[in-house]
Amino acid sequence: MGNIRYFFFVLLAALVAGNLSAQKRNKAYEDYIHKYRKIAVDEMKRYHVPASITLAQGLLESGAGKSQLARRSNNHFGIKCGKYWEGRTVRANDDAPNECFRAYRHPKDSYRDHSKFLRGGTRYAFLFKLKITDYKGWAKGLKKAGYATDPRYATRLINIIELYDLDKYDRKGGLKWAEEFPNPHQPYLANDLLYVIAREGDTFKSIGREFDIKKKRIRTYNELPKGYEFRGGEIVYLEEKHKHAVDGFVSYIVRPGDSMYSISQKFGVKLKNLYRLNGLDEDAGVPPVGSIVWLQ
Template sequence: MKRLQQLIRYSTFALGLILACSFISERNQAGAVERPWKVRAYIQKHDFLAEALRQETGIPKAIIYAVAGLESDWGRSELAKNANNHFGIKSKPEWRGLEYCKPTQEYNGQQMVTQNDCFRKYPLIRRSYEDFGDFLMQSERYAILKTLEANDYTGWTDAIQNGGYATDPEYAHKLRGIIWRYQLTKLP
């Protein structure tokens, strides 16, 4: 009798697991995009900023979110929380605003080193988004971006890396990985 009860419990569990997997499979086949909660929450919270930036500059939302996600850990990084900087833009000599300085990981060729750097600090997250658009679209280093199609994600990510946006030699590859993994091209 005890063995029969165990068998029934196991069968019920197995059936539930099969049904759950079937449901997930059907949802995925229907085109549903599964993203981690931190990605979904970030997109939902900042979509109006990303859409405004896309309309104003032509930067695809997938690129905006990939850079913001990588640079700010989807809004959870120290820099995002303490400086409203979601794009990791450093303050160079031309910056006349507030700064937030901290240790950062940079690459010297293929070797990662820790150094202290200062980043742009914004009073509002909106300014971070606007400055990202200005940074890419008004710099000669990124002039090629104005010639690329919105769906040329390889072109966009390569141009951002080649323009010197980050020292990471795998930066473009990481951006494309985020775009693909979280299916950012399917965003409305």
Template sequence: MRMVSLFNIASTAPLMLLTVTALGQRSTAEEYIAQWEEVAVHAMKEHGIPASITLAQGLLESGNGNSELAREARNHFGIKCTPDWTGGKSYHDDDRKNDCFRKYKDAADSYEDHARFLQRPRYAALFELRTTDYKGWAHGLKKAGYATDPRYPQKLIDLIERYELHKLDSGGKPSRTAPAPKPATTKPRPSAGDEVIVSVDGSRPIQRNAFGMKVVTGRKGDTYRGLADELGVLAGQVAKWNDQDKNAAIVEGQVLYLQPKRNQAKEAKEHIVSSGESLWSISQVHGIKLEKLAVYNGLANDAPVKPGTRLVLRRPKR
């Protein structure tokens, strides 16, 4: 069976890679490629999907295999449950609260399922392209509705070229040397007390703000789904952490939380509203959940607040 053959190929990956995952450390893009490139090449030979495209999608959508969905459900492509799905299930917030995602016994099964997923009629035009035409495939996936992020094709192309994955499409091997990170086009402006703790692909610094919470700075053209793909998390989860709908606009320079906000402010006890502020923007400034801020002040989440209003940021004492 094809599923078995993919599993057998995956099981030959270096033991070191499995140990890294078992110890809970974050795997790098290079480690991910080394572990799954043979599976991607096999899928190309079996199904006609460029190995570079499969690997780039896996890298992007699983965050190098580090995303919660990849770790807990062995789901590297974010494939959701369908009415005919009889396998395991894993629930995460995405388009809806507690969306159902497919859960696999082994990540190799996720690769096989991804290959079958692309056999659907809507993707038929892609198979008229050569397997070496990774750019055509990247743009074709977006055109066929695989992703809503307008930057999705370019993200795939950037990964393919950065890690030389296109060499796999013609029988070659990508370089094992980590490429030099590309400089960021827009530098985040950290607040006083912020600390850069990690960088996403060398270009998106994740910081700890003055409250010790993980944040990133929004860039021009960002979307929650695009940001989620870049960071290896679910769009609905990132939007939820920031008390917004996943289709909400992200403004350049906006601070975005990468963890749940607190139930009450850590530093300040109250906030005096300034012109142009809203309950939501105030909740972002202090790292407090919008719902909690509204409840503490006897307001609805979307209630307007007048300049000069004094808002409490902590649970009132009874």
């Protein structure tokens, strides 16, 4: 009888604990997770920011999408304008009155900018050496890098991830590609474009599968012929190149071994636009070494 009573006591305690845990969950948070989890996973595939971290930050920074900043300007991550932001802006009080924040047309644009913000910031570079499943390391690292001034920022992110089981989106059970690609390409961000460095044996199909992009798009983005075989070391863009270089890159001095295509890849400018910017026919060769090639 004593054993039976003990069994029922343990069972009752487990049920009570489970109910208490369920009660702690916020329906607004659950709705937000359901709405944006696919975007977070897609961003993880491309930029290697854990989906759990992205969702937890989105929940925390936007109040599950209900903050004034999120509702007015689709800014889910509290990213301020910064020195080089040229997009839409909105003013709001934060650490100081009337601060400048980035504004977006759609929440998805906010998620993409968040990925680029972390990937392109040198102070966050050390985070990408962590495992994709190390959400605690990421949370602590974001606080260490100064993403937020709240001294409990890392703890709050970790609590959200664990309460809502967000780390399942980082693991093989929630993301098959993590198991399929145990040695993934390191993505880089330059000229506001995401790219990887090709390895020998890579194909348009294999890179496309890893980053969930159609192989034809990989080929088109990089303006390469159908039968091209990667030798290793090539820049491979994962999104469409620009019509001109981003601000800060106005011109380039031709060096030995350069081609118009290599310059196009170096600065993320479409080849036809590079010819057009320099008043050259598309069948013209590269200008002589020492010549100026205009990028804007």
